[in-house]
Amino acid sequence: MSELNTETGGVPVEALKRHAELSELVEEARWRYYVLDQPTVSDAQFDSWFNELLALEEAHPSLQTPDSPTQKVGAPVSGDFAKVRHLAPMESLDNAFDAADMAAWQARAERLAERDPAPYLVELKIDGLAVALIYRDGKLERGATRGDGRTGDDVTANVRTIKGVPHRLTGDDVPSLVEVRGEVYIPVADFATLNEQLVEQGKPPFANPRNSAAGTLRQKDPRVTAQRPLRMIVHGVGVWEGATPPRTQSEMYERLRELGLPVSDLYRVVGSPAEVDEFIEHYHVHRHDPAYEIDGVVVKVDDFRLQRELGSTSRAPRWAIAYKYPPEEVNTKLRDIQVGVGRTGRVTPFGLMEPVSVAGSTVERATLHNAAIVVKKGVLIGDTVVLRKAGDVIPEIVGPVTALRDGSEREFVMPTHCPECGTELAYEREGDADLRCPNAHGCPGQIRERVYFAAGRKALDIDGLGYVAATALTQPLPPQEPVVRTEADLFDLTLDQLIPIRSVVRDMDSGLPKIDPKTGEEKVVSFFSNLSGEASQNAVKLMESLEQAKQVPLWRVLVALSIRHIGPPTAQHLAAEMRSMDAIMNASEEELAAVKDIGPRTAAVIREWFQVDWHREIVERWRAAGVRMEDEPAPEKGPQILDGLTFVVTGTLEGYTRDTAAEALTSRGGKVAGSVSKKTSFVVVGENAGSKYDKAVSLGVPILDEAGFETLLKDGPEAAAKVAVKPEE
Incomplete structure (x- = not known):
């Protein structure tokens, strides 16, 4: 049984200690986030701490004191700017993380109002910096950060530099005094450019767009702020005097727009919780459509009279809630940077990180594209980094959390030789960003990647030839020899060749061997044989699929050859125009360049590819095995009823x-x-x-x-x- 402390209402000692620990963590995180503009924990980690704190206080109400972080808004103001008092408190918002949270909020609002609180206004939750602007007699008088909700930093000089923020309001019915609230942000498209410029200047990059907006708005020199692409969207009013007041949130937005203030178009007034859920789900799917980062949706009761009736808690309004989407950015440790080789010989750095859960999956590797990008991002081996994974997009390292550096970090040095075959790396053309392995014919890494690509759905669509199978065919364990030394061997395979193969399982993103966590050794599989030493279903399926792949249309065969710049759309145009592999192989650069979407550069690449002996051998071996190399004659064109559309x-x-x-x-x-x-x-x-x-x-x-x-x-x-x-x- 837990030890009790009678002086605090019988709260278990463990709960007291955990509450104190969490309070310190939350306060420190807020200070770094709001004041220093140097966040050291992810939003997901902060939410986890804060929600645990709320749960402790709900279980033990005596822990909820005025000094608790749960009863405060924002963080203390910084010491770099004059302190100003807000005309009305700037509250925070309570959060919902799932449908049950949203339903509970709606039911509570309905109970307090003693009626359905619909209609609702739903809008995007911009991941920016909260700011309040005061206009007196239509003239911009002051701009201030939210600070602790009552007192903020005076950033008027910097606010005046923000594009779209009017220095004087327009329209006929201008309030004599109005305080508007909104979010200052940097558009996503401008964020990467800004970070690159900072790294080039020897300055630490920002961790994310929100951090960059906060840091920019708190520049001591407004001239620096003016050079950065800050924007603002207004979404609330604290004070409104001397003009006809709006009756609803949506009417207020129209009035603010008429006054010349920047208001979002991406909001909607809806009449039911079901429509609220539909809006939330839509922007969960289309989260990256807006020009700015969002981390959720804000739901508000539209009617101002009902808002006043519902009132607020000590820190948040009861008439609004923020639905938070699962985090797409987390912090983790970058343990190493290694390189992998692709099917075209491109050698790509990637980060090896401490495994972390983000966007519904566990990630431990992320691309860094090329050596120049590593430098632009300012990433060092050993850094705590911001990792981003948006839906099905390949995980990306956004940048370092420089505030956590301890001096043990080290720079990444790009290797000079191929990690798979040892060939010296080189740029294919002057000015290229990517180093490549020139040993296309003999590099086992390139062969593995090309075989896997050739079997893909956009090429030959060979069922049973995934990454494990491609590795087994091209890189079996010694003393076995590869049964596929180039793509030319693919359609000559037999079951007898497949059965004895054993191979190491490799990671599809990096090409590195996977390690069995139980044994600490490389994972080894017998992919094409069962326990009895007979052909497995994988082997049978592969042989059947190879036979079916011989009849795919010509454009798929072209894609499978891994000719640079020839993806499915270009291959389709080429096949439709030329109709046969022989016609393509023998066409001049001028004839190839005349095909839709090809042009002189791609035409030259195609001609160069077919002039290589071992490339032509692939085509001829496939042809001899029965792979279709010619499409049916083009059908005569029917009536062109859609011409010009x-x-x-x-x-x-x-x-x-x-x-x-x-x-x-x-x-x-x-x-x-x-x-x-x-x-x-x-x-x-x-x-x-x-x-x-x-x-x-x-x-x-x-x-x-x-x-x-x-x-x-x-x-x-x-x-x-x-x-x-x-x-x-």
Whole structure:
């Protein structure tokens, strides 16, 4: 049984100690985050500490004192600026992390108001720096940081440099006094450029866009602030005097816009919790569409009278809540930087880190692209780094947490020789950013990567030839010899060759051997044989898939050859124009350059590739094995009823793949684009359409479902226009 302390209401000693420890951690994190602009823990770690503190105080109410971090807003103000008192307290927001939290907040608001608090205003939670601006008689008088919620830093001179912040309000009904609140941020697109400039100047880079905005706004010299791309979005009012007050949050936004203040367009007034959930889910999927970083959605009761009725706690309003998305950035230790070799010989540095959970998966490796990027990011081996993983995007090291350096860190030195074959590395062309291994024919790493790529879904689509199988075929354990020495061997494989193969399992991102955590040794597999020493299902499946792959269309064969710059779209144009491998091999640079999307540079690369003997051997060996090297003659063009029109296809259609839908449009004279613009004629939308659908709606581009698409193909654009969805309607 836990020891009790009778002087604190019987709170267990362990709870007292943990509360004190957490309080110190939270206060220190706030000081570094708000005052020093040098965050040393991730948002996820801070939220974890803060929520644990709240749980302790809920279990032991005597721990909740006015000095507790849970009862405070922000952090103490810094000593570098004059202190100013806010006209009204700047509160924080309570957080929700899942649907249950949101439902509990809505139920509590409904209970306190004794009625449904809808409609709600939902908006994006910008990951920026909270600021309050005072306008007196329409003139900007003061700008201040939030500070501790009551007192902030006077940053008026710096605020005046922010693009989009008016020095004088406009319009007919200007309040005599208004204090507006909002978020100052740096657009994502400008953040990387700013960090590169700082590193070039020998200064430490910022950890993230929010940190960069905070550091920029607190520059002592406004001229420095003026040179950086700060922006602001206003989302609240503390004081409003001398003009007709708005009645709702949404009406207030329109009034603020009329006054010339920067207000977001990405908010919505909704009538039910279900619509709130829909907005939250939409921006969870489209989190990176806005120009700025967001970390969630803010939900507010729209009606001001009801807001006043619901009131606030000691630190947060009861009429609003912030729904926080799972973190995409975490902090972890960079243990080492190593390099891997790709299918084109490119040698890429990657970070080896202490394993950390981010965006729903455990990550211990992240790309660093090339040696120049390592320098630009200012990363040292041994640093605590900010790791970012957005959805399915490859994990990326954003930059170092320089405040945690202790002097033991060291610079990364790019190797001079290939890690797989020992060949001296070189730049292919003068001015290239990437070092490459020139031993394309004999480098086992490049061969492994090319075989894996050739089997991929965008190439030959060989089921059973994943990364483990590609490693086994090209790099078996001695004394076995590789059964695939180049791609030329791929279609000559037999079951007898596969059965005895044993190989080390390699990491797909780095190419390094994987280590068994139980034994500490490299993981070894017998991928193509079972316990009885007979052919496994993997081996049988591979042989069947190889046979099927012989009949793929020509463009897939072209992709599988790993010719630089020849991805699926370019290969499709090349195959459609030339129709056979022989025609492509024998074409002049001028003939190749005339093909859509190729041009002189790519044409020269294609000619150079086919002039290499061992490259031509791959083609001839595949041809001899029965791989299809010629497409059917091109069908005669039908009526060009879509000539001059541009289309975008998004989402999943039942009767078409993305490729066949595009072919149906282009065969009728239409052009298929990758993005929506005002020049787009129609957007064809299937299931799970994403941001392209939203862009079409915002631009008023006509939208066709699959039935409308069929009408378009059969009867032309005039008939399709009659059944299209007009966004403005």
